[in-house]
Amino acid sequence: MVVGAVSARAAYASDPARSRGRLHPEPASPTRNDFRRDCDRIIHSTAFRRLKYKTQVFVFHEGDHYRTRLTHTFEVQQIARSIARSLGLDEDLAEASALGHDIGHPPFGHAGERALDECLRAVGGFDHNAQTLRVVTALERRYAEFDGLNLTWETLEGLVKHNGPLTDRAGRPAGRYAESGVPKPIADYSAQHDLELWSFASAEAQAAAIADDIAYDAHDIDDGLRAGLFGIGDLADVPLAGDILRGIAEQYPRLDSARIHHELVRRLITRMIEDVIAQSQARLRKAGARSADDVRLAGATTIAFSDWMAEAERGIKGFLTPRMYRHERVMSVMRQAQDVVRDLYAHYLASPEDLPQEWREEMASRDDAQRMRRVGDFIAGMTDRYALAEHARLFGSAPELR
Numbered sequence: 001m002v003v004g005a006v007s008a009r010a011a012y013a014s015d016p017a018r019s020r021g022r023l024h025p026e027p028a029s030p031t032r033n034d035f036r037r038d039c040d041r042i043i044h045s046t047a048f049r050r051l052k053y054k055t056q057v058f059v060f061h062e063g064d065h066y067r068t069r070l071t072h073t074f075e076v077q078q079i080a081r082s083i084a085r086s087l088g089l090d091e092d093l094a095e096a097s098a099l100g101h102d103i104g105h106p107p108f109g110h111a112g113e114r115a116l117d118e119c120l121r122a123v124g125g126f127d128h129n130a131q132t133l134r135v136v137t138a139l140e141r142r143y144a145e146f147d148g149l150n151l152t153w154e155t156l157e158g159l160v161k162h163n164g165p166l167t168d169r170a171g172r173p174a175g176r177y178a179e180s181g182v183p184k185p186i187a188d189y190s191a192q193h194d195l196e197l198w199s200f201a202s203a204e205a206q207a208a209a210i211a212d213d214i215a216y217d218a219h220d221i222d223d224g225l226r227a228g229l230f231g232i233g234d235l236a237d238v239p240l241a242g243d244i245l246r247g248i249a250e251q252y253p254r255l256d257s258a259r260i261h262h263e264l265v266r267r268l269i270t271r272m273i274e275d276v277i278a279q280s281q282a283r284l285r286k287a288g289a290r291s292a293d294d295v296r297l298a299g300a301t302t303i304a305f306s307d308w309m310a311e312a313e314r315g316i317k318g319f320l321t322p323r324m325y326r327h328e329r330v331m332s333v334m335r336q337a338q339d340v341v342r343d344l345y346a347h348y349l350a351s352p353e354d355l356p357q358e359w360r361e362e363m364a365s366r367d368d369a370q371r372m373r374r375v376g377d378f379i380a381g382m383t384d385r386y387a388l389a390e391h392a393r394l395f396g397s398a399p400e401l402r
Contacts, residue, residue, distance in 0.1 A: 011291060049061075124184045214273065232260055289302065
């Protein structure tokens with residue numbers, strides 16, 4: 001198969017005409033299938049727009065060319081759609097999973113998540129996947145008849161289970177939640193609209209999940225080079241990246257460094273996508289998948305890297321961790337950002353009168369645990385710049401985060 005070619009719908013693809021439906025039944029759209037409608041609802045949501053000013057690695061004012069949560073999301077969307085098209089999957093469902101996967105992230109990236117998790121530990125902590133589910137099922141209030149976006153079952157399960165099952169068949173927490181337990185927002189929602197937390201997600205959701213990894217690796221190399229945290233020469237011994245750089249040098253011995261940089265990123269994405277497509281085709285054949293549910297019940301991830309590429313991908317992350325994610329310049333900014341989140345949380349909990357009116361009114365009728373969660377919801381929805389502006393308003397100053 002030629003990568004990028006449009007394939008006929010595969011037997012194991014999800015079919016919008018056979019969707020398990022929405023929590024709140026709605027008439028069908030005369031112009032869009034259910035999965036396309038989910039994409040559109042996510043794009044038009046307030047939470048999606050806020051991704052423009054939410055940190056990926058660098059805070060929003062570091063520079064116009066660094067990724068934000070929004071630009072990252074678009075890159076994941078494009079890669080997920082490319083994989084889905086080549087494998088004969090439903091592109092709209094893959095796109096919905098990609099578009100929605102990060103809308104539960106708080107300001108300041110993983111630093112903000114760590115701070116909120118600490119603040120909310122007494123009520124189960126903070127998990128961005130659980131927050132994504134809260135956003136699309138409760139916190140978005142755009143429709144007359146229900147809270148949330150009323151997305152299809154397939155899109156919701158993809159947002160929750162894209163990294164694999166959350167429990168075993170008996171309901172015991174598994175994977176990343178084996179020790180901490182399934183986050184309460186996910187467990188509570190699944191109790192009324194069973195997302196089958198014990199099974200794998202659709203092939204489309206798995207495509208979005210691996211697209212997230214590909215986008216992270218490629219754009220973090222791109223942003224790290226742009227920021228001067230490391231140089232092209234430092235990548236010479238990094239798996240895959242080093243091989244690509246040697247190929248570029250052989251083909252274009254006089255190419256300038258800026259074009260080498262961009263050629264590296266472009267080829268890296270292409271190689272990883274090609275690997276996923278070939279490996280996934282082999283896994284789907286081996287599993288004998290003839291339906292979307294066969295993928296869910298396969299007992300293992302079916303959309304995946306080859307063993308060699310998985311090892312190379314770990315090597316890329318191993319390179320980026322000390323040189324970018326834990327670089328002192330980045331860590332210094334993130335420590336200040338965590339302090340901003342902690343300060344805001346403590347202040348709003350003690351002085352709810354400083355919340356916007358609609359949030360303040362709801363706080364009055366809640367118990368202590370609910371008030372803590374509502375303050376967490378409010379902060380999680382903030383952009384970086386709004387959080388800094390609120391800190392300046394409430395405390396008279398805010399760190400520059402530089």
